Amino acid sequence: MAKSSKSYQSALHEKDGINPPESFSSSSANSIKSHRRKQPSAEDLVKGIISGNVTALSRAITLVESTNPKHLKKANAIITACLAYANKSIRIGITGVPGVGKSTFIEAFGLHLTHLKKKVAVLAVDPSSTLSQGSILGDKTRMEDLVKDTNAFIRPSPSGDSLGGVARKTRETIILCEAAGYDTILIETVGVGQSETAVHSMVDFFLLLKLAGAGDELQGIKRGIIEMADAIIINKADGDNIKAAKSAKLEFNRALHLYPEKASGWTPKTALCSALKQEGISEIWDMITEYVNHTKANLYFETHRTEQNKFWLLQTIEDRLKSNFYNREIIKTELQSQIDLIEAGKTTPFAAAEYLLSL
Amino acid sequence: MAKSSKSYQSALHEKDGINPPESFSSSSANSIKSHRRKQPSAEDLVKGIISGNVTALSRAITLVESTNPKHLKKANAIITACLAYANKSIRIGITGVPGVGKSTFIEAFGLHLTHLKKKVAVLAVDPSSTLSQGSILGDKTRMEDLVKDTNAFIRPSPSGDSLGGVARKTRETIILCEAAGYDTILIETVGVGQSETAVHSMVDFFLLLKLAGAGDELQGIKRGIIEMADAIIINKADGDNIKAAKSAKLEFNRALHLYPEKASGWTPKTALCSALKQEGISEIWDMITEYVNHTKANLYFETHRTEQNKFWLLQTIEDRLKSNFYNREIIKTELQSQIDLIEAGKTTPFAAAEYLLSL
Incomplete structure (x- = not known):
């Protein structure tokens, strides 16, 4: 039916005063028009992103994440246009096993940054989230205050059937967030599988969250996670736990010193924090600032990003x-x-x- | 000159009683004939290999290792013909850092096997040997007695510009050695770089040689070597070193137990030995025999070889x-x-x- 009514509208037919059939009512026309209004052009989205419009940014990310081939071209056009405005942030990777307190840490750390007038985007790489429905960032209720902060933008992990696909979408989303003026990008990953390696290869600074006495030091060494870390933060260092946390800090410090010097010239550091009590958070940001100054001075910062692009x-x-x-x-x-x-x-x-x- | 004299011999010229020029003397003809005799056909080589002829085996391996494209087809024909006679050995990988005593160990272990009426082939994977000229097996003087043993066949690492190329040549050489009746194949690799992973993926049993107090446990864990080992042997466990060796054995045993159970169902074991004094060697062979019986009973042995082929x-x-x-x-x-x-x-x-x- 739709097909036959459509044929009356074909441009190949002469229009000689025939009224449109009932099925092409004015309400349908309005619905189509309004639908088209919902699909802004690539140019409009780019303009919106650059002016810091969160709706435009979210829509563009949805295009990037889409598996519809029609969206691919539009997404690529938007990314290419945004490139000139990107690349100006600090990208921080955050990993740690489930239960280490990543959400609480990101909330406390993110709020600290927005108080410093930073614009913070929080992204995630978790290829398992489609299956488990358990993406930590999906559960935004865990970051109640950061979600309400107008200087923070939180986006859950894109779904995808391969780590490669998820990682690609996240990398492209970083570009869009940077073009939208976010100067600090936090990329969270759950501490299982190969996703840490993917996140490590898209960030400037890689932060490993640990608990005292978890006894998974060997796991971290085995899987090469400790080797990737620029800092190991012992979380939940509060109350009765402080003594154990201090001794864990010493142990991880020793483990870190067994590795050869990093290409960045940076000696990985350990620190204590209590995300819950918001203690030790500003020290972590100071450490990252020190890292950025250090690696911008020795030119590693730029070289490293170039290497990541080649990778x-x-x-x-x-x-x-x-x-x-x-x-x-x-x-x-x-x-x-x-x-x-x-x-x-x-x-x-x-x-x-x-x-x-x-x- | 050679060229002009050769032109008289062209098949395109009529031969009307002209004597061959002096340069094509009967001695040259004999030299060419004898050269041709030196290049046996693929069929001849296969016959020789299957009858256990070491010269035929060596020549076939030289073809496999050749970079001359003309040799490739012949090499492939030989390998394909040998396949039906292959696959019947125990393949043992042996690794350890330089200085751990690999040559001494292989000599002692190889002689123990030939005394048990085994036929032993010793191969190596060392992609760096071309550059360093330092392939351990190249220095056959280190294995004086094994070299003289008619039941042992020693072949240094093939040269090659990539680990992949070297590994391929070694894998094909295993087939030829097995077809020649060698029932125990020892594949040595120097404990640096990715060559251990390559060797691990072509053997049934992977043996890691260690020294007491070398302090490189973390290196082994980091690089995944300990995870691959089916046995860790502490070498040089003699004289004043015995106490330290025993304590190293305990330590490695603990490290091994931190890993999850292997797909083979085999719990990796530690043992002491002194290759120099030929102590502890027979126990290592008993352990490998136990492994083979265990994995043949639970069908892992065959499954594992199939997986390796797919890899x-x-x-x-x-x-x-x-x-x-x-x-x-x-x-x-x-x-x-x-x-x-x-x-x-x-x-x-x-x-x-x-x-x-x-x-």
Whole structure:
């Protein structure tokens, strides 16, 4: 029905005074018009973002996060236009296992920054959030005061089926937030899986939250997290816990000194804090400021961002080369046949690879 | 001169009773014939390998290691023919930092095995050996007795410009050695870089050699080496060193127990040995025999080899996809231009990747 009524409206038909059919009522027309009003152009969104309009920023991020191919071109146009206004923030990665108090810390740290007249954007990388529905930032009730702060912008982790996809969307969102005037970007990740490595490769400063006596030092060393940290903060250092926290600080300090000097020339530091009691928060910001001054002076800050861009360029290329190859119909079929031949001892992995690559 | 004399021999010229020129003497002809005799066919080499002929095995390995494209086809034919006779050995990886006594250990362990009527092949993966000229196995004088043992076959690390290339050649050499009847393959790697991961992915049992009091436990944990080990052997446990070795054994045992259970169902073990005094060597072989019985009973042994083959298949494909892409002339040029544009803030890594992939 819709199709036949539409055909009357075709530009290829002569309009000779025929009234529009009932199905194309003025209310439908208004609904369409109003829908179109809801879809501002890329130029409008860019203007809005640059003037600091939060609605424009949110809409642009929604386009970046969209899986609709139609939105991709528009999103890319917006990002490219925003690039000239981006790159001027401090990007801070925050990680720690569930229960370490990340939300409380981000709330206390974020409020400290907005009191210093900073504009703070809080993003997250958590590829598991689609499945678990448990994204920490999704639960905004945990950051009641920061949510209400007009100088803070909080956006939960984008959903996605791969860490690569989630990380890409977050990186592009950083650009949009920077163009919107946010000068401090906090990127939270839950301390499991490979997401720390992804976040580490998009931030200037990487902060690891720890608890005293959690006994997961070995985990941190094993998974390379301690090696990535620019600071280890022992949270919940309050009340009866202070003594244990102080001894944990010493231990982590020792662990940090076992690693070779960082390319940044920065010696990773440890500190105590109680996010709940808002103690030790300003010292952490002072430490980060010291880091930024240090690495801007020795030019590492810029070099590091350039290296990160190259990393993402090569990473994206290599991910796409692989998915382009493995998604080919003939490869889907032949890959299994070759694996069967290998298992039967009739070919080697190398000969099988040559064959598949020749298809 | 050689060229003009050769022209008389061209098949395009009529031979009308002209005597061959002096330069094509019967001695030259014999030399060419004998040279041709030196290049046996793929079939001959396969026959030789299967009958346990060491000269045929060495020649086939030389073909596998050759970078001459003409040799590739012949090498592949030999490997494919050998596959049916391969896969019947125990493959043991041996790693440890320089100075831990790998050569002495391999000599003592290898001789123990040949005394048990085993046929032992000793291979190595050391991509740095081309540069450093310092491959441990290259220095055969360190294994004087094993070299003379007719039941042992020692082959130094193939040279190569990439770990992937070196590892591939070693994996193919394993097949040839197995077809030649070697039932125990020892693959040594020097404890630096990524070569341990490569060796781990081609062996059934991975053995880490350590010294007491070397203080590099953290290094082993950081680099994931301890996680890969099926056994940690404290070498040089003799004389005044015994007490320290025993305490190191306890420490490593504790470290091993912090890791989750292995897919093999095997609990990694620690042991003491003195390769120099040939003490503790038979216990290590007993341990490996226990491992093999355990993993053959729970079917992990076969599953693991299948997984390793899949790993090498995918690894080879992905290495080749990357080199095919980055070696294209247009990519070599445009990649740098895109990096420049990224640095100038005129494009994003993701947009640049899309552009390069579209070329």
